[in-house]
Amino acid sequence: MVLQLSIGDLAKATGTKVETIRYYERVALLPAPARTAANYRSYDASHLARLGFIRRSRELGFSIEEVRDLLSLSDQKDRSCAEVDVIARKHLEDVDARIATLQKLRHELDAIIRRCHSDTIADCRIIEALAPQMDASSEAAKRNAGRARH
Amino acid sequence: MVLQLSIGDLAKATGTKVETIRYYERVALLPAPARTAANYRSYDASHLARLGFIRRSRELGFSIEEVRDLLSLSDQKDRSCAEVDVIARKHLEDVDARIATLQKLRHELDAIIRRCHSDTIADCRIIEALAPQMDASSEAAKRNAGRARH
DNA sequence: TATGCACCCTGTAGCAACTACAGGGTCAAG
DNA sequence: CTTGACCCTGTAGTTGCTACAGGGTGCATA
Numbered sequence A, B: 001m002v003l004q005l006s007i008g009d010l011a012k013a014t015g016t017k018v019e020t021i022r023y024y025e026r027v028a029l030l031p032a033p034a035r036t037a038a039n040y041r042s043y044d045a046s047h048l049a050r051l052g053f054i055r056r057s058r059e060l061g062f063s064i065e066e067v068r069d070l071l072s073l074s075d076q077k078d079r080s081c082a083e084v085d086v087i088a089r090k091h092l093e094d095v096d097a098r099i100a101t102l103q104k105l106r107h108e109l110d111a112i113i114r115r116c117h118s119d120t121i122a123d124c125r126i127i128e129a130l131a132p133q134m135d136a137s138s139e140a141a142k143r144n145a146g147r148a149r150h
Numbered sequence C: 001t002a003t004g005c006a007c008c009c010t011g012t013a014g015c016a017a018c019t020a021c022a023g024g025g026t027c028a029a030g
Numbered sequence D: 001c002t003t004g005a006c007c008c009t010g011t012a013g014t015t016g017c018t019a020c021a022g023g024g025t026g027c028a029t030a
Helices: A007-014 A018-026 A045-059 A064-074 A082-115 A125-130 A136-145 B007-014 B018-026 B045-059 B064-074 B082-115 B125-130 B136-145
Strands: none
Touching: A007 A018, A007 A045, A018 A045, A045 A064, A045 B125, A064 A082, A064 B125, A082 A125, A082 B082, A082 B125, A125 B045, A125 B064, A125 B082, B007 B018, B007 B045, B018 B045, B045 B064, B064 B082, B082 B125
């Protein structure tokens, strides 16, 4: 039995947009499939599996380049999976760093919002908190920048 | 006293790249400054303040469009700051959602990495976990996709 | 005076990872 | 035989910058 899928079928089967599939082909993540007489793309089971791998990796936040590396490693069954481990661990570190950054930002934002109980923009603490602090250090920055004239 | 800054001065004073400042001017976040006889941009204190506001907002993760809204609100001192509050709270929700997504992803990734203790790619659990699950549901997807022939 | 260097200008192209057309061709149902 | 859902290629848009290329300017130094 031979499985043949049109691009639309493959899109439905993997929850991917048709344009995205063509994009993966353009960037050589997904091999170009056979064509029908009418020049329609005709995918088989290997494309289905590969696109599934790509989508799952992308959902887990791997970049296109990382997916490319993982795919090429997964094709070499006899190699050590240490390299796979390195990619995955590095990615985990990236994710941890992004979470930490966002959490710091979240607390700052939360603190800013909590401070605001005023009615008008003129003394809105949110706007105030966003405005640069016009203190000694920024005066220093001004002087440092030079070209102040009277 | 009149403060005059070249684009490089302003860049140093705010920790922004020169190209980024020109970009903000192009997208009308920062008003076009006066020019010198040699057609050099000449910034004043208001630009310094505004760029500071922009940079701080961007650090807090507001999009360019959100910053535009915040800036235009901050220029209308007599208006209610309720709108500012709405923008900030919505942004906080976005940040919370992004943190939640990343944390879910982090746990999944961590679980995948922990499972792998093998030596070769052939039975690497990371690669396995990334590959699509070839179970009943994906068989259903295949049938659903149609055009399977023998 | 020349000359080097750091700075400034405009305009355009590139990055990631798609997404969205425009302007066609194909195919099956009614 | 027409309608509508699909398919094709190619190009441009998205976000927020960043990086040239190919010029001009301003100041210090040999």
